[in-house]
Amino acid sequence: MSPADDGIDIMRSRISRASRQAPPPRRRPTSQAPAPSAAGTRTTPDVGEEKGTPATPTPTRLAAASRSRTRLSPDDAAANLAIRVRRPLDDRLAELIHQLRREGVRTSKVELIEMLLYELPEELTPDVRSRLARFREAAPRGSAGPLDA
Numbered sequence: 447m448s449p450a451d452d453g454i455d456i457m458r459s460r461i462s463r464a465s466r467q468a469p470p471p472r473r474r475p476t477s478q479a480p481a482p483s484a485a486g487t488r489t490t491p492d493v494g495e496e497k498g499t500p501a502t503p504t505p506t507r508l509a510a511a512s513r514s515r516t517r518l519s520p521d522d523a524a525a526n527l528a529i530r531v532r533r534p535l536d537d538r539l540a541e542l543i544h545q546l547r548r549e550g551v552r553t554s555k556v557e558l559i560e561m562l563l564y565e566l567p568e569e570l571t572p573d574v575r576s577r578l579a580r581f582r583e584a585a586p587r588g589s590a591g592p593l594d595a
Contacts (some may be wrong), residue, residue: 515564532585 531539539555546553567574 515568518564535585 539558542558543553543555
């Protein structure tokens with residue numbers, strides 16, 4: 447029996463072929479975002495941000511915040527928060543997603559939660575403490591102690 451009859455030559459020709467090359471990326475970023483600082487926080491405060499100033503999200507304030515916040519990239523590494531939220535809050539989040547989809551906006555729970563995290567102030571302000579206290583009054587948890595402790 448010759449080697450051609452048993453398929454060894456065919457197998458050798460398959461092995462000798464070049465490996466498949468990955469196709470180029472479908473979307474190329476229009477501009478490279480600067481790398482975030484080592485701590486992942488911004489280095490300059492929001493415009494108009496002073497100690498004791500309430501952090502109300504006005505259009506001017508949001509525009510200034512978007513310029514000074516940490517830049518995010520689609521290629522940033524993901525972290526698994528592995529959080530458990532109470533069912534009514536999860537239901538509310540799902541309801542918001544469905545309302546947005548009815549208006550033609552596709553989004554996800556992850557994107558909405560990332561948006562809320564992104565909008566948190568970079569530094570602890572009195573407003574954060576008061577908002578946390580109001581939330582604890584409205585939706586107490588068994589483990590939530592007083593803020594003064």
